Amino acid sequence: MKYYEVDFHIHIKTLNEPEGCGPDCGMLLQDVRDIIAANAGETGFETFEDTDDGIKGYVRTDMFDAGALAQSMEDLPFGNISVTYDVREAEDKDWNEQWEKEGFEPIIVNGMCIIHDGRHLPEKTDYETSVEIDARFAFGTGTHETTRMMVQALTETELAGKSVLDCGCGTGILGIVALKRGAAMATGYDIDEWSVDNARHNAIINMVDDRYEALLGDASVLDGITRKYDVVTANINRNILLADMPKFRNMMAEKARLLLSGFYIEDIDVLKEKAEEHGLQFERYENDNNWACMALRLA
Incomplete structure (x- = not known):
């Protein structure tokens, strides 16, 4: 690519x-x-x-x-x-190779979930959820505010036995966190083939690959999926969230939850309005350094 x-x-x-x-x-x-x-x-x-x-x-x-x-x-x-x-x-290679070599220090979210790479192992191992991410890019490891907020939202969501759809899966971190916190299965998709391969790889090293599927493409890949999901996550930019809101809604099971991030506090009202047009109820939002994360539920 x-x-x-x-x-x-x-x-x-x-x-x-x-x-x-x-x-x-x-x-x-x-x-x-x-x-x-x-x-x-x-x-x-x-x-x-x-x-x-x-x-x-x-x-x-x-x-x-x-x-x-x-x-x-x-x-x-x-x-x-x-x-x-x-x-x-850009050079036709992994142009963020230095990130791969250096990795990142362990990140603790909500006191119960630790995210780390294979080079920087956590000193403590008694967290409820431990996720290893071998990342090609910094975004999607927990170093960014939006990823941390989305992981926190998942730690505050009942996931046991639930199905999860991750839109714009990146490293696969959100689906993997959900699976390690009790979700039954997760599907992710991304337009970047590197991300899809990376998500599959991370599912393997976290030993959840038997319950994780990563698809290549944009939201149009959802047209070929007939099942509905209990939790839908999307950490993408505002314009894509607005454009793909109808598809997110169409994939949601009864009383499903939608978690959104990748946008600023100033964008909350327009996203909330769009979601309500499709029968979604606003629950709450969190913010970190002006980035926002929003939780909605199917009415």
Whole structure:
């Protein structure tokens, strides 16, 4: 699968310090990175990594929309900041190989679920749920706010004997957490073939592969599934959540629960309205660093 690598350069100026952005530079730079990632994510970008002067993003060549990207950068809500970017074809290899080599430190969610890789084993082993993730990308390991909130939501959901659908499965982490917390079966799908292979691999190393299925494709793959699910999860960007809401609803069993993340607090109202149009009741939301996670239930 071919990708474009887009290098976003952030230029910050202030009136009193024309050569720099003062003591709050680091904080402001990270805020701008987050907004660039959110805006670019709505145009099809899948993953990001920080650089010294900005952020680098990756998007499939067949999903790249130059006009939409340019508009998303014009919509940045900062008067003293400008963003330029360069687009090039990414090397045809695992372009986040360094992440694979370094891995991540164990992450504890809600005091009961620990997520770790094979290189950084937890010191304690008495958590209710222990999940090992051999990740190709940082997103989908628990290092990102949205993934942590989704895992927390699963720890607060009754899963024993339930069926789970994970939309945009990435590493497979949500389906695997659900299975290790008692779910009977889980199905995940993703448009990225690397993610699908990675999810299958992670299901194997967590010994839940006999109950886990990963499918390649977008929400249209759901058209070939006749069963209904008790819990549906989707950690994707706002625009895809809005577009695919009818398909999520169609896959839900009676009194099923829908868990959503991948969007900002400011997006809650529009997503809530869309969900209610399809007979879903809003339960609650959580937030972490302005990212949000929403729980809904089929009325």
